[in-house]
Amino acid sequence: MYDPLSPLPADFINDAEIMATLAYAAAKKSDRGLIDDLLAKAATAGGLTHREALVLLDCDLPDMNEKIFATAMAVKQQLYGKRIVMFAPLYLSNHCVNGCVYCPYHRQNSHIRRVKLSPDAIRREVVALQDMGHKRLLLETGEDPVNSPLEYVLESIATIYAIKHKNGAIRRVNVNIAATTVENYRRLHAAGIGTYALFQETYHRAAYAALHPTGPKSDYDYHATALDRAMDAGIDDVGGGVLYGLNLYRYDFVGQLLHAEHLEAAKGVGPHTLSVPRVRPADDIDAGAFPNAIDDDTFAKIVAVLRLAAPYTGIIISTREAAAARERVLRVGVSQISGGSRTSVGGYAEEEKSADNSAQFDVSDRRSLDEVVKWLMDLGYVPSFCTACYREGRTGDRFMTLVKSGQIANCCQPNALMTLAEYLQDYAAPATRELGEKLLAAELTKIPREATRRLAEENLLAIRHGKRDFRF
Ligand code: SF4
Numbered sequence: 001m002y003d004p005l006s007p008l009p010a011d012f013i014n015d016a017e018i019m020a021t022l023a024y025a026a027a028k029k030s031d032r033g034l035i036d037d038l039l040a041k042a043a044t045a046g047g048l049t050h051r052e053a054l055v056l057l058d059c060d061l062p063d064m065n066e067k068i069f070a071t072a073m074a075v076k077q078q079l080y081g082k083r084i085v086m087f088a089p090l091y092l093s094n095h096c097v098n099g100c101v102y103c104p105y106h107r108q109n110s111h112i113r114r115v116k117l118s119p120d121a122i123r124r125e126v127v128a129l130q131d132m133g134h135k136r137l138l139l140e141t142g143e144d145p146v147n148s149p150l151e152y153v154l155e156s157i158a159t160i161y162a163i164k165h166k167n168g169a170i171r172r173v174n175v176n177i178a179a180t181t182v183e184n185y186r187r188l189h190a191a192g193i194g195t196y197a198l199f200q201e202t203y204h205r206a207a208y209a210a211l212h213p214t215g216p217k218s219d220y221d222y223h224a225t226a227l228d229r230a231m232d233a234g235i236d237d238v239g240g241g242v243l244y245g246l247n248l249y250r251y252d253f254v255g256q257l258l259h260a261e262h263l264e265a266a267k268g269v270g271p272h273t274l275s276v277p278r279v280r281p282a283d284d285i286d287a288g289a290f291p292n293a294i295d296d297d298t299f300a301k302i303v304a305v306l307r308l309a310a311p312y313t314g315i316i317i318s319t320r321e322a323a324a325a326r327e328r329v330l331r332v333g334v335s336q337i338s339g340g341s342r343t344s345v346g347g348y349a350e351e352e353k354s355a356d357n358s359a360q361f362d363v364s365d366r367r368s369l370d371e372v373v374k375w376l377m378d379l380g381y382v383p384s385f386c387t388a389c390y391r392e393g394r395t396g397d398r399f400m401t402l403v404k405s406g407q408i409a410n411c412c413q414p415n416a417l418m419t420l421a422e423y424l425q426d427y428a429a430p431a432t433r434e435l436g437e438k439l440l441a442a443e444l445t446k447i448p449r450e451a452t453r454r455l456a457e458e459n460l461l462a463i464r465h466g467k468r469d470f471r472f
């Protein structure tokens, strides 16, 4: 029976509830009165339930769809302004004991080059990332208790945090590793991770079983309760995700929201981030083998409605997406993007060769971080390298309280400008720096509180004189 408070995935990601939601949305998707009411509710950043969200997602009335996109853009502007948080993935190891059919790291793939970074290799990768300007990493590794046990991940995190190179520093290490025990999550928490992210990939049990035929990941329930265990272990910020295209997107969209509603109901705070990757080709993987792959229009609609349903939750996309698709979803909802990414193990220190088949997926957006930063600023966005909340202990419900109080703009905006200023001083190409300096001057005026604005101005001056790492 559907119960968001239940610890059992069969209850909180309840198939009957998803099917009833699909039927409800099919019946209501052209109900203009209802859609107007939902948009009025969403416009106040009050969020939407999974049923309400699917009505908007299914709506096929062109004029109402324009309203849906316009409301998503307005909510995004109200809560996030023009700020976009930047991060980079770092692949530690591609050894994996699982059999996920959509991923080239699957155990049966015998022609992929298996690599695991040594501490020295991690140092080289992190120095290369710091030299690009990154401050926030997402660690990724395949599941392999022999080749990459938790101890290896913990040691790698310690290595990363310890590397100080010129003005560089990795200030927040988010982690995306296999589902594990409460005890292991406690150890990850003690290592100082930011967000723990784990994607359910698909919420449909039969599809999940077919896509994960072997290995520990084949246990749907253990996987679907991993974020609960992480939160029980004290990790306040968790991130969920669907790999869109593995299954029918409506089902997974509702599942993604049910999962978020469960965490909010059962743990007091919903996911910190939601990721919306789409299936991509890679070694041994033919994206054409996934007939449920979604087009750009559907993708943009999913992002827009997620923004309305979960207004305070970060939405993340990666370089799987090409620049044009990224530009579109940035407008309607995405708040974090990766830039200059390498998706192979060791790909930052050594330029990836086309013959290298150790990548997890083909990158569509192959621009450098500086090109992405300049592109964002050309579009009017403010690239942010901020990691302040985590370092100030503003995680979980403390973070949500601040965000919902409407005061987050007094943190995010100055932090975005100060971290962008660091980037411009230390890493930017001349044209990027010139553009960025103009942007800083214009955006400084948008800090709501006067005292904060004055302090931010002083800090920007200090950054120009070589000081680093200010935060609100
Ligand atoms: Fe392993 Fe993750 Fe790839 Fe599955 S998706 S094969 S668990 S690396």
Ligand code: SF4
Residues within 6 Å of the ligand: 085, 384, 386, 387, 388, 389, 390, 408, 411, 412, 413, 415
């Ligand atoms: Fe994120 Fe907090 Fe920085 Fe805002 S101030 S960008 S919420 S870390």
